[in-house]
Amino acid sequence: xxEIFISYNNIFSNLGFDSETVVAQIxxxxxxxxxxxxxxxxxEPFCAAMLSAEVIKEEFIxxxxxSKFTKLEQMLIFSLKKVIxxxxxxxxxxxxxxxxxxxxxxxxxEKENNFPENRAYLSELGxxxxxFFEFENEAIVLSNACVSxxxxxxxxKRFIAEGKYEHVFITSGDLVSKFVLAGFDSFQAxxxxxxxxxxxxxxxxxxxxxxxxxxxxxxxENLPKEAVAIWGDATCNDANHISGPSRTGEGLFRSVKIAxxxxxxxxxxxxxxxxxxxATPFNDxxxxxxxxxxxxxxxxxxxxxxxxxxxxxxSGLLETIVGMHFMAKNILFSSKGxxxxxxxxxxxxxxxxTPKPQQIFLKTASGFGGxxxxxxxxxxxx
Amino acid sequence: xxxxxxxxxxxxxxxxxxxxxxxxxxxxxxxxxDFQTFIKNAYKFLKTDYPKFFKMDSLSKLAFLAxxxxxxxxxxxxxxxxxxxxxxxxxxxLDTDRKHQAAIENExxxxxxxxxxxxxxxxxxxGEISIKHRLYSENSFFIFDHFxxxxxxxxxxSLLRNEKAEKVLCGWVDxxxxxxxxxxxxxxxxxxxxxxxxxxxxxxxxx
Numbered sequence: 001x002x003e004i005f006i007s008y009n010n011i012f013s014n015l016g017f018d019s020e021t022v023v024a025q026i027x028x029x030x031x032x033x034x035x036x037x038x039x040x041x042x043x044e045p046f047c048a049a050m051l052s053a054e055v056i057k058e059e060f061i062x063x064x065x066x067s068k069f070t071k072l073e074q075m076l077i078f079s080l081k082k083v084i085x086x087x088x089x090x091x092x093x094x095x096x097x098x099x100x101x102x103x104x105x106x107x108x109x110e111k112e113n114n115f116p117e118n119r120a121y122l123s124e125l126g127x128x129x130x131x132f133f134e135f136e137n138e139a140i141v142l143s144n145a146c147v148s149x150x151x152x153x154x155x156x157k158r159f160i161a162e163g164k165y166e167h168v169f170i171t172s173g174d175l176v177s178k179f180v181l182a183g184f185d186s187f188q189a190x191x192x193x194x195x196x197x198x199x200x201x202x203x204x205x206x207x208x209x210x211x212x213x214x215x216x217x218x219x220x221e222n223l224p225k226e227a228v229a230i231w232g233d234a235t236c237n238d239a240n241h242i243s244g245p246s247r248t249g250e251g252l253f254r255s256v257k258i259a260x261x262x263x264x265x266x267x268x269x270x271x272x273x274x275x276x277x278x279a280t281p282f283n284d285x286x287x288x289x290x291x292x293x294x295x296x297x298x299x300x301x302x303x304x305x306x307x308x309x310x311x312x313x314x315s316g317l318l319e320t321i322v323g324m325h326f327m328a329k330n331i332l333f334s335s336k337g338x339x340x341x342x343x344x345x346x347x348x349x350x351x352x353x354t355p356k357p358q359q360i361f362l363k364t365a366s367g368f369g370g371x372x373x374x375x376x377x378x379x380x381x382x
Numbered sequence: 383x384x385x386x387x388x389x390x391x392x393x394x395x396x397x398x399x400x401x402x403x404x405x406x407x408x409x410x411x412x413x414x415x416d417f418q419t420f421i422k423n424a425y426k427f428l429k430t431d432y433p434k435f436f437k438m439d440s441l442s443k444l445a446f447l448a449x450x451x452x453x454x455x456x457x458x459x460x461x462x463x464x465x466x467x468x469x470x471x472x473x474x475x476l477d478t479d480r481k482h483q484a485a486i487e488n489e490x491x492x493x494x495x496x497x498x499x500x501x502x503x504x505x506x507x508x509g510e511i512s513i514k515h516r517l518y519s520e521n522s523f524f525i526f527d528h529f530x531x532x533x534x535x536x537x538x539x540s541l542l543r544n545e546k547a548e549k550v551l552c553g554w555v556d557x558x559x560x561x562x563x564x565x566x567x568x569x570x571x572x573x574x575x576x577x578x579x580x581x582x583x584x585x586x587x588x589x
Contacts, residue, residue, distance in 0.1 A: 043492065102503060104474075109483040122474050123527035140533065141525040143474055144505045151522060158540040179479070182486040183499035234546070235520045237512040239462070243500045254518055258546070368500060369509035371521050 004157045004230050005380060007217050009321045010082040012075055013210040013308060014051050017059060018082060019226075023325040027353065031307050031336055033194045033206050042181045045192055049208035049309040050176050051075065064132070070105050070115060072175050072211075073125065077132050079211035080171040084133060086224075087215045089167060096165040097139045099126050100152035100172035102313035104143075107177045129171065137165075146276070146367030147235065148172065149212070149316025153375055154233040156216035166218050173211035174312035180207060187243070189280055195310075197277030197303035197335060198284045198349050200342030205278045208309025212318040220380075226328040228377035231360070232262030238370035244282055249290025251372035252364060256294050259362070259374040267296050270376070271358040272332060274323040276365045277303020278310055279337070283366065288343035299362075302350045306336025316365045316373065327358045327379050389542055390573030392549075393455065394585050397424070397448045397564040404451060406588045417562055421447060437497070438510060439478045440562070445469065445507035445555040446514070448564035452551065453515050456568075465568075466520035466547035467508045468537050471556035472527050474504045507555065519547055529554045529565070531582040538569045538577070554586075 010018055014032040015025040025032075032049035057066045060074040063081055076099070089095065101122065107113065108120040118124055126139030140159075144151050149172045156168035174180070184190050184205065191204035216230070236254040238246035245252075260267055273296065275287055284303075291297055304319045311318055326333055332354045341349065359379050366372045395404045400420050402410040410427045414420045421443045425435060430450060438446060453465070478501040485494050500506060508521035520541060524533065538550040553566035565586055569577050575585065 043489075103479075106479060109479060111487065120476065120479075121472065121527070122525040123472060126525070127527075138526070138530075142522065143503070143525055144521065144523050145503045155522070155537075158537065158544075161544075162536050162540050164536055178486060179483060179502075182492075182494040183482060183496075183502060186494040186496045186499055235522070236518055237509065237521050239512045239516050239518050241513070242506050242509040243496070250518065262544075368503055369505040369521065370512060371505060371509070 002161055002218050003220065004160050005217055005220065005223055005227050006153065006230065006320065006324065006377065007215040007223050007227050008083045008086040009214040010079045011210060011212050011318060011321055012079040014049055019321055019325055023322060026307050026322065026333055031194060032208065033309055041178050042185060046181060046190055047192055047194055047206045048176045051209055070108065070119065072105055072173055073128050075211035076129055076171045076173045079213040080129065080169060083169060083213045083215055091133060091135050093136050094166040095135065096137050096159055096168040097130055097135045098152050098156055098168055098170045099129060099139050099141045100148040100170060100313050100317060101125065102143060102145055102148060102174050103177065103180060106179045107175060110178065143313065145369050145371055146312055147316060147365045147371045147373040148313040149318065150320065150363060150365045150373040150375055151235055152317060153216065153230065153320060154235065157230050157233060160216065160218050168216045169213065170216060170317060171211065171213040172314040172317040174209060174314055176207045176209045191279065194337055195279035195305050196337035197279040197305050198341065198343055198347065199338050200340045202279040202281065202284065202342055204280055205305065206309035208311045210308060210311045210314050210318055212314050212321055214317060214321060223380055225381050226324040227380045228324050229380055230375060231378050232259035232376040233374065234258035235371060235373040238372065240370055242369055245286035245366055247286065249286045249293065251370060252287065252290040252366055253293050255372045255374040256362065256364065259376045263376040265360065267294050270296065270299050270360055270362045272326065272361040273299050273301040274319050274361060274363045275301050275303050277305055279305060285343050288345040288347045291347055292345040297345065297347050300332045300348050300350050302333060302335035316363065320363045320375065323361050323363055327361055330355060330357050332356050387543065389539065389569050389571065389577040391575040391577050391581065392568045392570050392573030393452050394567035395448055395451050397444060398562065402451065432514060439501035441475060441477060441504065441555065441557045442501060442507040442510045444557055444562055444564050446510050448555065448566045449511045449551060450514065452566055452568050458515055460516065462516045462518050464519045464548045465517050466541050466550045467511060467517065468522050468534055468550060468552045469508060470524040470526055470530060470534065470554055471504065472525065473556055473558035474525055475502050477557050478502050529586055531579045531586065535577065535579050535582055542569065
């Protein structure tokens with residue numbers, strides 16, 4: 001069986017424009033979340049992690065003509081370029097491109113913008129990225145709600161295992177748009193304060209916007225120090241409800257179980273869990289139940305939503321990249337916003353940054369449509 | 383796990399141009415030009431009896447009914463089934479996205495609805511199918527500007543070879559301002575049609 005790795009990576013967020021800077025900010029306890037008042041986005045005040053169009057443009061003009069690309073395209077291209085440059089491989093027929101997003105350029109449905117409406121089609125977004133870098137292969141756009149970022153890793157792995165590609169670049173991103181804010185607000189799921197995953201006083205989610213990119217490769221040479229091998233992955237539906245998680249955590253339970261089986265390891269061998277933790281009452285409770293059913297209640301766990309907000313289609317890849325850097329540093333990082341357990345089953349939330357040698361971590365995500373994903377990742381360099 | 387295993391296409395269906403065909407044979411035709419009337423008439427004709435259907439958005443109705451036509455012939459387990467869903471389209475959920483956008487466009491008539499917003503994701507239709515048929519299995523939704531047989535073929539083979547699924551329901555479900563089209567096919571160990579790109583494209587262009 002081919003070993004497949006997650007290699008070079010980039011995070012473009014309001015905490016920094018590369019993974020190392022962003023992780024250093026997390027190490028210092030800094031969050032990108034801010035309380036905002038912007039009636040053009042939402043009638044009431046909200047809390048989110050956002051990047052201003054001006055800041056992005058200032059970076060983007062170093063590599064391209066900003067007037068030709070939307071805000072999201074600029075973020076994705078900037079982020080992906082860093083990874084392509086670091087990887088330094090020719091973009092030939094053995095190199096694939098996967099783009100993970102839930103809503104893409106959805107802000108282009110608004111009446112006032114400088115782009116034609118067809119740019120709101122996700123396939124157009126795919127073509128824009130593909131053409132900028134002159135990829136030989138057609139972009140594969142994946143849009144599977146909030147699990148898209150983790151599922152993109154599975155898709156890349158499978159296409160390499162099938163022999164279609166040797167390397168796959170993934171880029172993922174979503175915006176904090178009027179469209180998405182209004183939707184989550186209509187569910188009464190937004191918190192006006194910084195979110196508190198798993199806490200007894202949690203009141204809902206914050207949205208965030210980032211672009212995150214990574215190289216998935218079958219080449220063991222030239223891996224960076226934070227690289228991981230993809231040992232197992234799975235995605236399972238709850239078969240329960242389209243807008244709420246299963247009360248028994250069925251799909252998440254099954255996803256983790258299958259990913260562990262494929263990895264040929266026991267649950268107890270996981271050193272750290274990077275969970276979904278959106279800070280909605282139902283999601284966090286569901287996760288606690290699933291991790292207890294898996295016998296993983298004593299494995300250190302965090303949610304990164306307190307640093308980035310919920311970054312939708314990017315969140316799974318973003319949080320995987322952060323987890324890779326955490327493992328390289330051998331530190332368990334605190335779950336920002338958490339103080340007192342607010343789920344019915346005990347789970348081990350990381351309260352303060354703690355040094356601990358780590359070899360294997362689990363990344364999970366769950367989303368609308370009842371979808372759940374899990375990947376098991378093993379450190380490569382010791 | 384065998385790399386040389388050849389899978390088969392057991393059944394397929396098309397829902398487009400006011401008609402439903404299964405394995406290339408006409409099952410239902412309707413004169414109604416409008417999608418809502420057509421899909422309701424098809425639902426009744428097929429004796430679907432699933433009240434949740436009427437809460438779904440148009441893309442989910444289209445995908446759900448096409449999947450239901452094939453899956454109810456399968457004598458599925460009532461408790462659970464391991465059938466992966468690999469769907470694709472061009473317009474994602476834009477039909478419903480435009481409805482949500484219209485509800486938030488103007489300050490004076492700002493009225494977003496959770497019942498609409500939840501359908502602003504293309505994979506929701508996969509959730510609807512999974513609920514009805516007890517599929518605790520893989521769901522993936524891809525966006526291409528054309529029907530991409532090569533992609534679906536490779537991905538279905540990967541899931542079957544790695545025993546991530548016992549069967550895979552693949553296809554294209556697209557709904558936009560100018561029309562609608564569903565084409566689904568079921569891949570497994572048995573069936574009359576070979577599972578290869580040429581055959582997938584052949585049955586896609588039938589009817």
